[in-house]
Amino acid sequence: MNIVVERLSVVPFGETTPVLDDVSFNVSPGERILLLGPSGAGKSTLLLTLSGALQTLESHVFSGEVVAPASGLLLQNAIDASVGNTIFRDVAFGAESAGIETARMSELVTSALKQTGLDLPQHRTIATLSGGQLQRAILSGLLTLSPKLLLLDEPTSMLDEGSAAQVREAVALYLAESGATLLVAEHIFEPWLPLVQRVIVLDSAGRIIADGPSAQILRSHRAELESFGLWLPGSASFAVESEVAPTANRGSLVALVGPSGSGKTTWLNGKLAELQAAAQTEGNRRIGWSPQNAALTIAGNTVLASALAGTQAADTEAAALLERLGLVSHLNQDPHQLSGGEQRRLALASALLAQPDTLLLDEPTVGQDTFNWAKIVHELVAARNRGMSIFIATHDSALLAYADEVLEIPAEIAVTENALVKERRTVLTPLGAIGSGLLLLAGSFWLRSPGQALAGVATIVILAALVLCFAVLAGKGKKLKSNLSGLRWVLLGLGSVFLTNWLLSDSHDAVQAATTSARIAFFALPAYLLARLIDPAEMGDQFGQILRLPARPVVAAMVAFTKLQQLNQTWVQLAQVRKVRGIARGGSPIARIAEAKDMTFGLLVSATRGATQTAISMEARGFSATDESGHRLRRSWAVPARISWLDIAAWGSAIAVTVAAVLFA
Amino acid sequence: MTTINKNAPKSAFAWRTVDLVTAAIVAVALGVAFWGYDVFVYPAVGAFTAFYPPIGELQLGVWILPAVVGMVLVRKPGAALFTELIAANVELLLGNTWGITVLVSALAQAAGVEIIFALLRYKKFSIGWAALGGAFSAVFEVFYEYYAWVPDYSVINKLIYMLCGVISGAVIAGAGGWALVQSMAKAGALSAFAAGRETK
Numbered sequence: 037m038n039i040v041v042e043r044l045s046v047v048p049f050g051e052t053t054p055v056l057d058d059v060s061f062n063v064s065p066g067e068r069i070l071l072l073g074p075s076g077a078g079k080s081t082l083l084l085t086l087s088g089a090l091q092t093l094e095s096h097v098f099s100g101e102v103v104a105p106a107s108g109l110l111l112q113n114a115i116d117a118s119v120g121n122t123i124f125r126d127v128a129f130g131a132e133s134a135g136i137e138t139a140r141m142s143e144l145v146t147s148a149l150k151q152t153g154l155d156l157p158q159h160r161t162i163a164t165l166s167g168g169q170l171q172r173a174i175l176s177g178l179l180t181l182s183p184k185l186l187l188l189d190e191p192t193s194m195l196d197e198g199s200a201a202q203v204r205e206a207v208a209l210y211l212a213e214s215g216a217t218l219l220v221a222e223h224i225f226e227p228w229l230p231l232v233q234r235v236i237v238l239d240s241a242g243r244i245i246a247d248g249p250s251a252q253i254l255r256s257h258r259a260e261l262e263s264f265g266l267w268l269p270g271s272a273s274f275a276v277e278s279e280v281a282p283t284a285n286r287g288s289l290v291a292l293v294g295p296s297g298s299g300k301t302t303w304l305n306g307k308l309a310e311l312q313a314a315a316q317t318e319g320n321r322r323i324g325w326s327p328q329n330a331a332l333t334i335a336g337n338t339v340l341a342s343a344l345a346g347t348q349a350a351d352t353e354a355a356a357l358l359e360r361l362g363l364v365s366h367l368n369q370d371p372h373q374l375s376g377g378e379q380r381r382l383a384l385a386s387a388l389l390a391q392p393d394t395l396l397l398d399e400p401t402v403g404q405d406t407f408n409w410a411k412i413v414h415e416l417v418a419a420r421n422r423g424m425s426i427f428i429a430t431h432d433s434a435l436l437a438y439a440d441e442v443l444e445i446p447a448e449i450a451v452t453e454n455a456l457v458k459e460r461r462t463v464l465t466p467l468g469a470i471g472s473g474l475l476l477l478a479g480s481f482w483l484r485s486p487g488q489a490l491a492g493v494a495t496i497v498i499l500a501a502l503v504l505c506f507a508v509l510a511g512k513g514k515k516l517k518s519n520l521s522g523l524r525w526v527l528l529g530l531g532s533v534f535l536t537n538w539l540l541s542d543s544h545d546a547v548q549a550a551t552t553s554a555r556i557a558f559f560a561l562p563a564y565l566l567a568r569l570i571d572p573a574e575m576g577d578q579f580g581q582i583l584r585l586p587a588r589p590v591v592a593a594m595v596a597f598t599k600l601q602q603l604n605q606t607w608v609q610l611a612q613v614r615k616v617r618g619i620a621r622g623g624s625p626i627a628r629i630a631e632a633k634d635m636t637f638g639l640l641v642s643a644t645r646g647a648t649q650t651a652i653s654m655e656a657r658g659f660s661a662t663d664e665s666g667h668r669l670r671r672s673w674a675v676p677a678r679i680s681w682l683d684i685a686a687w688g689s690a691i692a693v694t695v696a697a698v699l700f701a
Numbered sequence: 702m703t704t705i706n707k708n709a710p711k712s713a714f715a716w717r718t719v720d721l722v723t724a725a726i727v728a729v730a731l732g733v734a735f736w737g738y739d740v741f742v743y744p745a746v747g748a749f750t751a752f753y754p755p756i757g758e759l760q761l762g763v764w765i766l767p768a769v770v771g772m773v774l775v776r777k778p779g780a781a782l783f784t785e786l787i788a789a790n791v792e793l794l795l796g797n798t799w800g801i802t803v804l805v806s807a808l809a810q811a812a813g814v815e816i817i818f819a820l821l822r823y824k825k826f827s828i829g830w831a832a833l834g835g836a837f838s839a840v841f842e843v844f845y846e847y848y849a850w851v852p853d854y855s856v857i858n859k860l861i862y863m864l865c866g867v868i869s870g871a872v873i874a875g876a877g878g879w880a881l882v883q884s885m886a887k888a889g890a891l892s893a894f895a896a897g898r899e900t901k
Binding site: 037044048049050085086087088091092093094095098100101102103104105106107370372373469470473474477480481522525526529532533536537538540541542543545548549552556559560562563564565566567568570572575588589592593595596597599600603604607611622624625628629631632633635636637639640641642643644645646647648650651654655659660 | 702703704705716717718719721722723724725726727728729730731732733734737738741742745746749754755779783787790791793794796797798799800801802804805848849850851852853854855856858877881884885887888889890891892893897898
């Protein structure tokens with residue numbers, strides 16, 4: 037099937053300037069095409085439109101015609117694009133959307149993983165994969181559906197060279213085997229050249245300015261491509277000179293290298309903690325820090341205000357630095373509206389303006405064009421020459437030429453026991469835990485007399501003790517201890533329930549209040565303990581397959597729970613950044629509430645940005661796929677849900693305990 | 702196969718993928734944030750309310766916030782319930798004191814918002830209606846708490862308890878949730894949503 041794009045224009049909703057302007061081209065099956073253009077030229081928009089994912093967002097107005105076969109879309113940020121908590125679940129997602137029966141799933145996933153050469157246990161958690169491994173896992177998921185068209189949107193720009201090569205190899209292998217069509221957009225495009233035959237060039241207004249055989253276009257349009265700031269073959273090592281001569285106390289620039297996911301970020305975080313501890317004892321030592329997610333450093337409503345927050349720098353000094361970093365036309369813009377690359381430069385500006393003694397940067401040059409890359413390096417070299425110690429985690433080999441020292445962080449992350457999800461982790465399933473907890477809550481309303489409440493709570497305590505003894509005997513004592521430490525808050529809460537129901541009542545009847553708190557203990561103690569047993573992925577499987585709740589919301593919730601750990605890290609980093617920059621508020625309850633509001637806002641903006649990417653990734657794996665008559669395909673489930681005998685025993689005991697307690701008095 | 706389908710028949714009440722995923726991930730994020738408050742907000746506020754616990758109900762709105770945010774963001778039936786239930790599940794997973802019972806609270810805390818916006822036929826989303834939704838959800842939650850947690854309070858204490866809950870529901874959940882969605886829209890994070898388009 038040919039791809040036909042005819043007079044395609046795409047305008048973001050509510051705006052007048054198109055991202056793509058009157059774009060037309062045809063692609064024959066099996067052609068391999070590289071998309072080139074400056075940042076913001078609409079390359080992503082074109083790829084997302086061809087995949088059909090952008091249309092579902094309803095955030096753009098389209099005109100013209102597009103016809104394309106079903107495709108597989110690979111995005112830049114693999115973490116946002118992942119949708120399962122384990123390799124198996126993530127790879128199987130597309131097959132589930134297509135309604136492929138559970139029995140065939142395992143074979144399909146295994147063969148797709150073989151195609152991309154990802155030789156890891158399938159129940160390994162996504163969170164423990166390196167960036168390159170994760171990108172290959174996602175590619176495997178696309179291959180389960182044998183797409184006739186691969187759309188790659190900067191798939192390796194966040195990866196080190198070794199991992200990027202593995203992704204490219206996997207793509208090349210699939211293309212050779214399947215004869216599928218390829219469209220790829222990539223910043224550093226040289227390594228893709230052997231794979232493509234044709235280049236389409238877009239300009240900053242989203243118009244096609246060249247379309248033809250790759251070698252010919254790269255020759256005939258070299259000057260234009262250079263003026264776009266593209267990384268042309270051979271341009272990667274141009275010199276950046278600094279007018280700041282090294283002083284006597286010249287600082288140092290240390291580059292941390294190693295495969296993505298090897299622990300460069302962890303190393304930086306460790307350094308940060310060390311410096312913070314030192315700053316507390318020695319005082320008067322300033323730290324600058326820009327994490328990989330540079331958006332987290334935003335503070336204030338304008339670019340200028342955000343750069344200045346927490347610093348003593350003058351407005352003019354800040355404006356001059358922002359100009360040198362190519363942000364002068366954005367000074368009064370909302371910093372959230374900047375592109376990712378611009379946000380990285382803003383984060384660098386705000387860190388530099390604080391005049392730190394030590395500066396920690398995580399991947400400051402990702403996605404920068406040659407001009408902005410040179411601006412960043414220029415500032416770093418000048419700061420180093422003035423005496424600053426700079427540590428940079430990076431996979432950008434061009435940057436290494438400016439480093440005084442290169443620290444190699446070893447490759448493999450230690451795979452702890454937690455990295456593997458056992459498919460049958462607990463014998464009591466989420467439905468068993470939730471069901472019995474809710475039965476006890478409902479049953480508690482029949483416990484009216486002091487005797488009944490006492491009998492109820494006594495039975496629960498005895499039962500819980502028996503279960504706990506059993507667990508200790510089964511060798512789960514260590515895990516239990518950490519869970520039980522939270523029980524003191526439950527006991528404290530029960531104490532408070534007793535006191536308030538006693539003191540704030542009319543009768544001041546202590547027996548009545550004790551009955552109430554015993555009744556609450558009857559359901560609250562098990563409710564607390566049972567909550568520990570719930571695994572969100574298994575809960576989703578049960579809700580979808582056993583309770584037959586609608587699959588789409590259940591699956592969306594399961595996907596969201598896979599982001600829990602990442603969002604938790606974002607929260608911790610937000611707090612860190614604000615502390616390092618000196619903009620965290622504290623002290624009075626009012627100041628703390630204001631701080632909570634700012635942090636919640638920061639987290640939500642980051643979460644919604646990621647959510648849009650996740651939604652696109654799900655659409656690209658057929659989440660809304662329909663049959664010929666337009667009916668949504670019926671989803672299948674990769675992991676069958678089950679109910680254990682312990683679940684039934686737990687429901688039975690909940691009822692039995694209630695009945696026994698009611699009859700007792 | 703991909704095409705540009707310009708006049709696809711769409712129900713205003715049908716959830717798009719981006720609605721489902723954004724509401725779910727926002728809910729998880731709010732669950733994480735609430736848990737994060739444990740460290741620096743609750744101790745300060747808790748000390749403040751210890752002398753007269755019904756005042757503590759002034760915090761109730763925080764727990765209703767996901768319902769309002771979900772509804773003002775997605776604007777479709779079930780948005781408050783979906784968002785609130787997921788946020789409650791996050792609390793449960795991260796380890797909260799009252800375990801599985803938060804799921805029952807979640808139903809009560811979503812009910813008021815769902816009812817108010819269903820009556821408005823999902824057409825009006827001003828700050829006033831959001832505040833009313835938050836307050837109405839607080840009424841449901843406080844009635845559940847009367848029954849389950851504080852049955853022995855005297856009438857006057859129950860009234861103060863209700864008053865604090867309702868104020869908090871209207872101000873923190875209603876107005877606060879509405880303002881959060883507004884500032885997310887201003888930050889350009891909601892271009893795929895009606896809430897994001899209104900600010901342009």
